[in-house]
Each structure stands twice: as C-alpha cells, then as structure tokens.
Amino acid sequence: MSHTHGQKDKLIARVRRIKGQMEGIERALEGDAACAEVLRQLASARGAMNGLTTEVMLGHLQDHVVDAGTDAERRTGGEEMMDILRSYLK
Numbered sequence: 591m592s593h594t595h596g597q598k599d600k601l602i603a604r605v606r607r608i609k610g611q612m613e614g615i616e617r618a619l620e621g622d623a624a625c626a627e628v629l630r631q632l633a634s635a636r637g638a639m640n641g642l643t644t645e646v647m648l649g650h651l652q653d654h655v656v657d658a659g660t661d662a663e664r665r666t667g668g669e670e671m672m673d674i675l676r677s678y679l680k
Contacts, residue, residue: 654670
C-alpha cells in the first residue's frame with residue numbers, strides 16, 4: 591500500500607486548502623487587488639504547495655527507501671526520488 595493512501599484524508603485536505611488559496615488569487619486578480627496583495631497570496635500558496643510536496647517526498651523516502659523490504663525495492667525507491675528531484679529542481 592502506498593504511503594499516500596494511508597495519509598489520503600490529510601493530503602486531500604491540504605490540496606483543498608491550496609485550491610482555496612488559488613481561487614482567492616483568481617478573485618484578487620479579477621477584483622483588481624493591489625499587486626502587493628496578489629504577491630502575498632502567491633507566496634502563501636507557494637508555501638502551502640512546498641509543504642505538501644515535502645510531506646509526500648518524506649513519506650516516499652521513509653516507506654520506499656528507509657523502510658524498504660529489500661535492497662531492490664530500496665534502490666527503486668531511491669531512483670524514483672532522484673528522478674522526482676531532478677524534475678522538481680529544474
């Protein structure tokens with residue numbers, strides 16, 4: 591079972607909060623809010639997204655690398671994380 595399955599409700603709640611933040615940004619832009627307000631909301635949404643990403647990455651490392659049942663599973667989990675980090679850090 592995937593680590594995200596065990597944390598599904600918590601992760602979905604975080605995604606919904608981020609969705610609400612994005613909708614707030616849309617409303618601010620539609621309402622001609624001051625650029626400082628839009629930037630503040632963008633920074634908040636980015637922080638929330640980074641927090642979600644970190645939580646899922648740490649769960650992957652714990653379940654698929656640290657606690658992996660075999661060396662082959664550990665290697666696969668590590669390689670997956672390296673690929674993800676390459677794309678994330680571009």
